[in-house]
Amino acid sequence: MTGLTLRNTFKLALDDLLEAVEREIARPLREPFAELDPTRRPHEHDTRLLFVDELLGHLGWKLGVGGNVLEEARLQAKTTRFMDYVGVVNITGKPLLLVEAKAWDKPAITPRGGGEYGSEANLLAAAIQHIYEGKAKDMSPVIGEWDDYLRQVCGYVRTLKERYGHDLPRAAIISGEWMVVFSKPVETFLKAARSDDISVFTRPQFKDKAKEIFQLLHRSALTEDPPIPIRPAQLRQYLSVGDVAGVFQGLHVHFERTGSSLFVRRPRILIYPALFVVRKDEIIFTVIDGDTPIELDYRKDDDGNETLVPHLERIQAQSGALIETCESELSGSLSIDDLSAFPGFCNEGLEKSLIGELELADEWLVATGRATHFLLAEPRTSECQFHTWAKCGTRAAMQSAISARTTAPRVFFVDSQRHHCAHQVVQDRREGRCLIHPIDSRTCCQACLFLDHCWTDEEKAALPCSR
Structure with missing residues (x-):
C-alpha cells in the first residue's frame, strides 16, 4: 500500500x-x-x-x-x-x-x-x-x-x-x-x-x-521491511553502494523430511547461497539469485573416498557469482566483511545470533562472513577417533551407532563419517550452545565454522578431540 x-x-x-x-x-x-x-x-x-x-x-x-x-x-x-x-x-x-x-x-x-x-x-x-x-x-x-x-x-x-x-x-x-x-x-x-x-x-x-x-x-x-529474499536486480530499490555498512556471505538452509510416511523419514538439506547486505540503518537485505538449491551431500573422489569438497566448491562458485552480480547491479565493489562484524539475527528477545529462524519451521538464514559455508571440508583435528561410535567406549552417545540419517534425532552425517560426532560428553556440552543443532545435532564441532563462536578457548581445550 x-x-x-x-x-x-x-x-x-x-x-x-x-x-x-x-x-x-x-x-x-x-x-x-x-x-x-x-x-x-x-x-x-x-x-x-x-x-x-x-x-x-x-x-x-x-x-x-x-x-x-x-x-x-x-x-x-x-x-x-x-x-x-x-x-x-x-x-x-x-x-x-x-x-x-x-x-x-x-x-x-x-x-x-x-x-x-x-x-x-x-x-x-x-x-x-x-x-x-x-x-x-x-x-x-x-x-x-x-x-x-x-x-x-x-x-x-x-x-x-x-x-x-x-x-x-x-x-x-x-x-x-x-x-x-x-x-x-x-x-x-x-x-x-x-x-x-x-x-x-x-x-x-x-x-x-x-x-x-x-x-x-x-x-x-x-522501518522498512524488505522482502526475504530479494533478487540482485532489486538492490537498487533499497540502497546504493554508499548506503552499505557491511556485506557478509551466507546461506539459506532448508531441512526436509523425505520418504514415505509408512517408513522412517530421512533428512535432506538444501542450500541456497545468499549475500547479507547491511544498510547503515542496520536493516539486513537477504540477496539470493535463483531458486535452484544445492543439496548437501558427500561425493566419491577418485580413490572412492567420501568428500564434501564438490559441494563446497559449488557453493563457493555460486557465492562468488552472486557477489559479482550484486556489484554489477550497484555499479560498485563490495568488500566482504569478517563474521565478527555481523550485526546478528534476532530469534528470541533482544539477543543476537549468526543463525536466523524464518517464519516457517526448518528454514534458516546462516551468516558465514568471509567463508561460504558453515561446514569445513575436513575437521580441524586430524585422525580423531570419536567420529566412530565403537571407538568412543563408555563415552559413546546413545545405545548404538547411528548408521542411517534420521530426523529424530536430527542426524545428517552418520557413524564413521568425518563430519559426525559420536561422543556423548561433547553432545551434552553442546546443548544450548551449538548454533547449527536444529540442522544437524551430531555435526563434529571441529568441522564447523562456528567452533570459536560456540566455545571459549578453555572449553575448546577441554573437548575430548583436543587432547
Whole structure:
C-alpha cells in the first residue's frame, strides 16, 4: 500500500476502534460475577486487550506467534524487568518502538502542587530533566505515579542503549484515556528533554489527531521491511553502494523430511547461497539469485573416498557469482566483511545470533562472513577417533551407532563419517550452545565454522578431540 492508503486505512480503523471502546465502556455488565459498578474502568490487562493490542495492530504491528512485537520482553540490567511491548525489525530484531501500557483509570499528566508549565509537554520535559539531574522523586514537578512512569521508560531506554547498543527510535506510554509519545527517546531521556519531542493526546483527540499518531507510531514510519529474499536486480530499490555498512556471505538452509510416511523419514538439506547486505540503518537485505538449491551431500573422489569438497566448491562458485552480480547491479565493489562484524539475527528477545529462524519451521538464514559455508571440508583435528561410535567406549552417545540419517534425532552425517560426532560428553556440552543443532545435532564441532563462536578457548581445550 502507499503511505496515503495506509494512513486512510488507519484512520478508518481507529474510528471503528474508538466506537467499540465507547460501547464496551458503556456496557454495565463487563464482569457478570462482580458487583455492579458502572463507574469502573478497565485495569491494565483489560486496557491492553481492549485498546492497546488493537491499536498496535492498526498501526501495522503484528502481535503473537511470528509477529514483529515482543510482549513482556525481558530486559537484563541490575534486575530483570519486562517491557510491555517492543516492536522490532523483522529478522534482525532491532527495537523500534517501546510501548508501556497503563490501566484505563490511571491519572492524566498532573503537576505536583498545581504548578504552571504552559503545556503537558513542557511539564513532562521538566520532570524528565529532574530525573536526569538525579533529584528526588518527592520533589518532581509531576505527581509520584508519573515520576515512576518516566523513570521506568528512562531505565528501558538507557539499558537498550548501554547494554544492547540500540538507539530506540520511539517510545510511548498509553492508557485508554491518554497517550504520550516520545519521538526522540534517547535524546529526551539520556541527554536533554525538549517539549517539542513529546506529543500528548487524550481520547477525545485521538480521532482528530489520527494523522499525527500514524506518523509517530505506524510501523511504516519507523522501518522498512524488505522482502526475504530479494533478487540482485532489486538492490537498487533499497540502497546504493554508499548506503552499505557491511556485506557478509551466507546461506539459506532448508531441512526436509523425505520418504514415505509408512517408513522412517530421512533428512535432506538444501542450500541456497545468499549475500547479507547491511544498510547503515542496520536493516539486513537477504540477496539470493535463483531458486535452484544445492543439496548437501558427500561425493566419491577418485580413490572412492567420501568428500564434501564438490559441494563446497559449488557453493563457493555460486557465492562468488552472486557477489559479482550484486556489484554489477550497484555499479560498485563490495568488500566482504569478517563474521565478527555481523550485526546478528534476532530469534528470541533482544539477543543476537549468526543463525536466523524464518517464519516457517526448518528454514534458516546462516551468516558465514568471509567463508561460504558453515561446514569445513575436513575437521580441524586430524585422525580423531570419536567420529566412530565403537571407538568412543563408555563415552559413546546413545545405545548404538547411528548408521542411517534420521530426523529424530536430527542426524545428517552418520557413524564413521568425518563430519559426525559420536561422543556423548561433547553432545551434552553442546546443548544450548551449538548454533547449527536444529540442522544437524551430531555435526563434529571441529568441522564447523562456528567452533570459536560456540566455545571459549578453555572449553575448546577441554573437548575430548583436543587432547
